[in-house]
Amino acid sequence: MTPVISVTALTRRYPGQVALDDVHLTIGTGTITGLLGRNGAGKTTLLRILAGQEFPSSGSVRVFGSSPAENQDVLRRLVLVREDQVYPDFRYPDFKVSHALRAASFCYPNWDAALASSLLEDFGLRANKAIKSLSRGQRSALGITIGLAARAEVTLFDEPYTGLDAVARQVFYDRLLAEYADFPRTVMLSTHLIDEAAALFENVVVIDRGRVVLDAAADGLRGMVTTVSGPVLAVDSFTKGRPVWERRGLGSQASVVIVGQISGEDRERAR
Numbered sequence: 467m468t469p470v471i472s473v474t475a476l477t478r479r480y481p482g483q484v485a486l487d488d489v490h491l492t493i494g495t496g497t498i499t500g501l502l503g504r505n506g507a508g509k510t511t512l513l514r515i516l517a518g519q520e521f522p523s524s525g526s527v528r529v530f531g532s533s534p535a536e537n538q539d540v541l542r543r544l545v546l547v548r549e550d551q552v553y554p555d556f557r558y559p560d561f562k563v564s565h566a567l568r569a570a571s572f573c574y575p576n577w578d579a580a581l582a583s584s585l586l587e588d589f590g591l592r593a594n595k596a597i598k599s600l601s602r603g604q605r606s607a608l609g610i611t612i613g614l615a616a617r618a619e620v621t622l623f624d625e626p627y628t629g630l631d632a633v634a635r636q637v638f639y640d641r642l643l644a645e646y647a648d649f650p651r652t653v654m655l656s657t658h659l660i661d662e663a664a665a666l667f668e669n670v671v672v673i674d675r676g677r678v679v680l681d682a683a684a685d686g687l688r689g690m691v692t693t694v695s696g697p698v699l700a701v702d703s704f705t706k707g708r709p710v711w712e713r714r715g716l717g718s719q720a721s722v723v724i725v726g727q728i729s730g731e732d733r734e735r736a737r
Contacts, residue, residue, distance in 0.1 A: 470495050470620060470652045471516060476525035478511050478676075485511040487676040489525070493652060493669075498642075500667035500684070501656040508676040509656045510548070513622050516654075517546035529620060542575060547613035549625040551605065553597045563600075563608055564593040567615070576617035581645075585611040588637050603629030610638050614645050623655045635659070639666060692728050694736065695721040704736060 471493035478486040486508045493499055501509050514520040515527055518534035518541055527533060534540045554561055563586070571577040586593060589607035591600075600608065606628050613621055627635045643666065646653065657663045670687055672680035680687075691711070694701055701720040712723040728736075 469493060470530060471654075472526075472528040472531075473512075473516075474526040476512075476515065476527060477523050478508075478515065478520070479523045484676050486515075486522075489673075489676070489678050491671065491678060491681065493654065495652060496650040497668045498646060498653045498655065498666050499669040499671055500660075500663060501654050501671050501673070502658075502660060503673035505658075507673045509673055510624050512673065513546055513548075513624050513654065513656060516620075517541070517544060517622060519546070542573065543618055544620040544622070545574065545613055545616040545618040546622040547609040547624065547626045549606075549628050551609040553605075553608075559596065559598055561597050562593070563591060563595050563597060566597060566608060567593070567612065570612045570616060574616040574618055576619075576649075578615050578617055581617075582611055582615035585614060585641060588641065589634060601629060603631070603634065606630050607634065610641075614641060617645070617649050617651070619651050621651050621653045623653070623657075625656055625658070627659075635662060639663065642666065689727060691723060691725055693721060693723050695719070696736075704732075 469492045471491065473489055473491040476486055476489040477484065489512065501512070503509050511520065515522055516529060516534060518537060521535055529540050529544060532540055534544065553566055567579075567582050571579065583593075589604075589611065591604055591607050591611070597605070597608070606626060607630065610623075610626050613623060613626065627638055630638070639662070642653070655663060655666065664684070667684040670680065670682060670684050671678060694704055696719065698715065698718055698720040701722055705722050705724050709725040710722055711725055714721045
């Protein structure tokens with residue numbers, strides 16, 4: 467069966483910079499994938515290319531088996547919500563939230579107006595409010611509303627919750643899961659709030675300096691990394707011979723991140 471998203475040897479170069487370097491990636495149907503990495507790692511560039519908003523320098527990108535660039539058949543089945551989502555609010559100062567939702571409804575054949583209204587209510591966002599007067603968090607809420615109400619078969623979120631408080635972010639997570647259950651789709655969520663969003667993910671992709679360094683099922687990753695903290699001598703004894711990803715120290719105390727499963731016997735020894 468053809469994967470929903472297939473990326474082969476994808477490279478994107480800018481003057482003096484390689485944003486993506488020989489990326490290979492396959493995303494199946496009906497999954498929620500976490501796209502993780504530091505700022506500048508290449509996450510946004512990857513999502514923009516998947517959404518046909520940017521061209522690769524080399525390599526192949528296929529969504530539903532076709533290139534997304536300038537492909538209306540693909541783009542009507544895909545939505546990208548970005549952290550810096552732009553609306554025509556400066557050129558058209560009277561452009562309102564309701565206008566943005568109406569414009570989105572023309573673009574997506576699965577648009578659900580009732581869902582959009584429900585999400586606005588959840589986020590406390592008025593439909594008649596001018597977009598130019600929205601706070602950063604309210605703009606994020608509008609982007610999330612469009613992303614979920616579009617019910618696109620491929621839904622891409624790039625750090626969509628900038629400016630939202632913890633309660634509003636939880637609303638997003640809850641509604642995303644509910645929508646995913648009611649209307650299964652392929653979701654990619656780029657985030658740095660890993661602790662908050664980890665429970666959502668079925669798959670995890672980690673990008674570092676433009677390269678995919680990890681692509682695995684989330685269940686297989688849980689419990690593979692452990693932080694060991696305590697007196698330096700005890701920590702050194704416990705972690706001896708184990709792969710170490712990070713080490714920090716303060717006086718007589720140490721904190722070490724190790725890779726590998728921890729057995730029950732190991733936990734007793736640590737105590």
